[in-house]
Amino acid sequence: MTVKGENILLFQRIIPEYRKAIFRYLHNSLGIIVCYSDYTKDMKSVSLDFPSENISKIYYGKSQTAILQNPLPKIFKYKPKIIISEGSTSYGTVWLLVLFRLFFRYKLIIWSHGVKSHQSNAPFQGFSGKLRLFLFNTADAILLYSKTPLKVLSGIVNNPTKIFVAENSIDTDAMNRLYQKLNDKGKYAVKSELGWKHTYNLIFVGRLLKSKGLQQIVEIFELLPVDFDTALHIIGDGPEMSFIKEKAIHNSKIFCYGACFNDEQIGKYFYAADLLLMPKAVGLTIVHAFSFGCPIVSCENVPGDSLSRHGPEFEYLINNVNGIIVENDSILIASQIVELLKDTERYDFFSEQALNIEKKVSMEKMSEGFKNAINYLSNK
Template sequence: MKKVLIIQTLVKQYRVSFFEQLDQALKSEGIQLRVAYGDPTEAERQKLDNVELSSEIGLKVQNYWFLNDKLLYQSLWTEIFKSDLVIVEQASRHILNYFLLLFSTLKLKKVAFWGHGWDRQAETPKFSEWIKLKTINKVDWWFAYTEGTAKYLKQCGVPKNIITVVQNSIDTEEFKQYLLNVTSEDLERVREKLKLKNTDKIGLFCGGLYANKHWKFLLESNHLIRQSIPEFKLLVLGDGPDRQQVIQTVNQHPEVLYLGSKFGYEKALYFRLSDVFLIPGLVGLAILDAFVAGVPVVTTDIPIHSPEIEYLIPEINGFVTEHNQQEYAHKVINLLLDEQGLTQLKSGALDSSKHYNVETMVNNFKEGILKALLK
């Protein structure tokens, strides 16, 4: 039986279904999957979205951090040598990666990268990005997040025939069921609890509370939106390092409701209540929750978005404005006042959700693994 090892720093809640389904898909091909991972750093722990895998799939190891969490070592030599293919994050902080790149060069081990291609959140060029660029073409296979990632890889000289576009996604089926189970009585109960009127226009933010999400920009834009739409209310869902700052700011604005982290059915309730999904900062996989709920996304044209920003098609399932509060607020105001246009965007968002799902990602990943093993 062929063995595949995926090495992760940690495991996020949204990845569990993917790993479980990939495990089953590979078993049907006579391939064993192991996912090695460790505990999160304190900064990651504060996001409250880290989980553990079952022992059948997961292998919990000790994370050894150095240089103020800039370098990571995981002792996985036994698993590495037992595996036919090792898939690692394309991250320069992983000490093991440098040994694996050497093994790949010497044809001692098949190694694959899984990643974005470059750090979209880096404000200035870093030494770590230089390392990524120098090693980008030193593996046997590439699992690219999106078509945009694949395009970048090809520009950097990575052969097209060793790139698999996985179409990064999450398991939206469970969330879809939660949304379908929300009743009009449930919505009325939540409106009463939050003191919302049926005529209120609702904006929703759902995500991590940290600087790159530009939550301050959103709260300032909220003030401008309310000047034109007094019945506008903003719901903020999420947690993170900036939680206390958000609470302190929100306390000064009664029209903004901070509700903390919400999951499953509770999260579905708030998505069903909302007219628009407002995320002026970094857009990631949360965009798929919005699409499944049929809620159009409004963001800004900043360079730090994750690859999933490619899924947003302006005037089809959302909008991208200049990173300017007046422009952002103006777009949201026009959208909320255009009932026909808003309905069309909601329909477009729902239609987009059909193209991005974990089943497609699992199949793409499986096919890439099969090809990599044959290489």
């Protein structure tokens, strides 16, 4: 039987906007209470409509995950039987939770990417790798973002039966309802509402970080034929914003919208767009795009470029089915974009296949992974 209510805490650094729906779902279905800290000053904090606990933090390094929180007040308050923690080794709080477990006797679930794609052949190398393996071995259960690292991890950790998968997702049910609403209007009408006048529209949605390859995205766009009537729409904010704004000043086909947290507005962008252009660091945005029938153009990971590695969600992209995976060459990518958009039959097939994402991932299926890990510990 699943332990519910105040018996389960989940420790996070922050709660991004895209995580609100799943954390609300986890609370409603499993009674999980999320303990989190506020954003840094350059990121907008979110308002929450479900029970949660805000905790103070300090940064002890340059990494965004190098955060230390004090979990003790919440442990005393809730007396949890199970604690779930994100599993970055630089997340200082997770090590406090490992230590405090000796005194408070709760079970600890590590929620993690597991093994990154570029490390599959030689996982857990070096000091950081060995530290991660120690964390996995000391955990009572491991919850992975995707199935890809499961096989590798199962052959290495001390007890493979404690590994579970909660495939990363957003609220695909809500996205599907919005898609149906927009589809009733039609693509031409939605493009008109947005003021999009070009024949083809490429889109990027996410934090404007160097690791996302914004400069390459603009380079690819500028390599498209002059007579190929295409616009590039950038939705997001971050350190690369000044670069994008400068490019938009000198190129009337580049549009910069800033950050957007309105689900309906973002849905319109994805629905009206023809392709999501994201050569590097693909993450949950792929689920968002697919939910509106927007295929993706991306690349294999670049050797030696660890900062731009794709997230586990990259496995949802099936080459020549719901998008294309191209060699990381801007000229080649540009030519592939033109070829795909000109081939309407092939493009329509990609778009239809992208919409099938709802059959693969959902909040319900993701929650099931959490439930399986919790039940495993509850029954021990």
